Amino acid sequence: MLTTGEFCVVIDLQGVTKHYEVGPVLVTALDGIDLHVDAGEFVVVLGPSGSGKTTTLNIIGALDTASTGKVTVGGRDLTDSSRGELFALRRETVSFIFQSFNLFPGLTATENVEFGMDVSGKSGSADPADILESVGLGHRLGHFPHELSGGEQQRVAIARALATGNSVLLADEPTGELDFKTGAQILELLAEQAQKDRAVLVVTHNREISRMADRVVEMSSGQIISDGPPEGGKTPLSELHW
Numbered sequence: 001m002l003t004t005g006e007f008c009v010v011i012d013l014q015g016v017t018k019h020y021e022v023g024p025v026l027v028t029a030l031d032g033i034d035l036h037v038d039a040g041e042f043v044v045v046l047g048p049s050g051s052g053k054t055t056t057l058n059i060i061g062a063l064d065t066a067s068t069g070k071v072t073v074g075g076r077d078l079t080d081s082s083r084g085e086l087f088a089l090r091r092e093t094v095s096f097i098f099q100s101f102n103l104f105p106g107l108t109a110t111e112n113v114e115f116g117m118d119v120s121g122k123s124g125s126a127d128p129a130d131i132l133e134s135v136g137l138g139h140r141l142g143h144f145p146h147e148l149s150g151g152e153q154q155r156v157a158i159a160r161a162l163a164t165g166n167s168v169l170l171a172d173e174p175t176g177e178l179d180f181k182t183g184a185q186i187l188e189l190l191a192e193q194a195q196k197d198r199a200v201l202v203v204t205h206n207r208e209i210s211r212m213a214d215r216v217v218e219m220s221s222g223q224i225i226s227d228g229p230p231e232g233g234k235t236p237l238s239e240l241h242w
C-alpha cells in the first residue's frame with residue numbers, strides 16, 4: 001500500500017542502524033536513531049562531517065537501506081518493501097535536492113523541470129513555467145544552467161522537485177555552494193513548502209540558518225543527540241544575522 005495522501009505523509013525511523021563493511025573494518029554510520037517528522041514540518045539536521053546526516057536522508061529516500069530498525073515513509077514500511085516498491089516510493093513520494101544542484105546542463109530551466117515531471121510520471125500535471133515563476137524564475141525559463149547564478153540553479157532544482165508534487169522533500173546541503181544570504185533565501189523557499197503540508201528535511205552545516213526551522217535535529221557519531229525547536233525559537237529570515 002502506498003499512501004501519499006496529504007494526511008498520511010510521515011517519516012518514522014525507529015532504532016535505525018547502518019553499518020558498512022570496508023574490507024576488515026566495520027563502519028557504523030548510524031547507531032540506533034529514532035526520528036519522526038510529520039507533514040507540514042520543516043526540520044533541519046545539523047552535525048559535523050561524518051555524523052550520519054546523508055546516510056539518514058538516503059535511507060528515508062530509499063536510496064540506501066537500513067541495516068536494522070524500522071523505516072516508514074508515507075505510510076510504507078521500507079524495511080519490508082520489494083525493490084519495485086522502493087522504486088515507486090522514490091518516484092511518487094520523495095524528492096531530493098542536492099548541494100551541487102544536479103541540473104542537466106543541456107536542458108533549459110523549463111526542460112529541467114519538465115524532465116523531473118516525466119521521471120516521476122507527472123507529465124502535464126502542472127505548467128513548468130508556473131512552478132518556475134513560483135520560485136522567482138519566471139524571467140529565466142529558457143536559460144541553461146550555465147547562464148544562471150548558483151542560487152538561481154538551486155531554485156530550478158527546487159522547482160523540479162516541486163513539479164513532482166511529491167510530499168516528502170529531502171535536501172542535502174542545498175545551500176552548501178551559496179553565500180549566506182542566498183542560502184537563507186533557498187531555505188525560506190523550502191520552509192514555504194512545509195506550509196503546504198509537505199514534510200521537509202534539510203541537512204545543513206549552518207547553525208545560523210537552522211534557526212528558521214520548526215525543529216533542529218542534531219547528530220553526532222551516528223546518533224541523534226538533540227531534537228527540538230531552535231534555540232531562541234523559530235526566527236524569520238529577516239532577523240537572522242550575517
Ligand SMILES: Nc1ncnc2c1ncn2[C@@H]1O[C@H](COP(=O)(O)OP(=O)(O)OP(=O)(O)O)[C@@H](O)[C@H]1O
Pocket residue numbers: 020021022027028029047048049050051052053054055056
Ligand atoms: N558507502 C560507504 N561505505 C563506507 N562508509 C561509509 C559509506 N557511506 C558513508 N560512510 C561512513 O558513514 C559515516 C556517515 O557518513 P555520512 O555521509 O552520513 O556523513 P555526513 O554527516 O553526511 O557527513 P558530511 O557532513 O561530510 O556530508 C562516515 O563515517 C562515512 O565515512
Ligand SMILES: [Mg+2]
Pocket residue numbers: 053054055172
Ligand atoms: Mg553528507
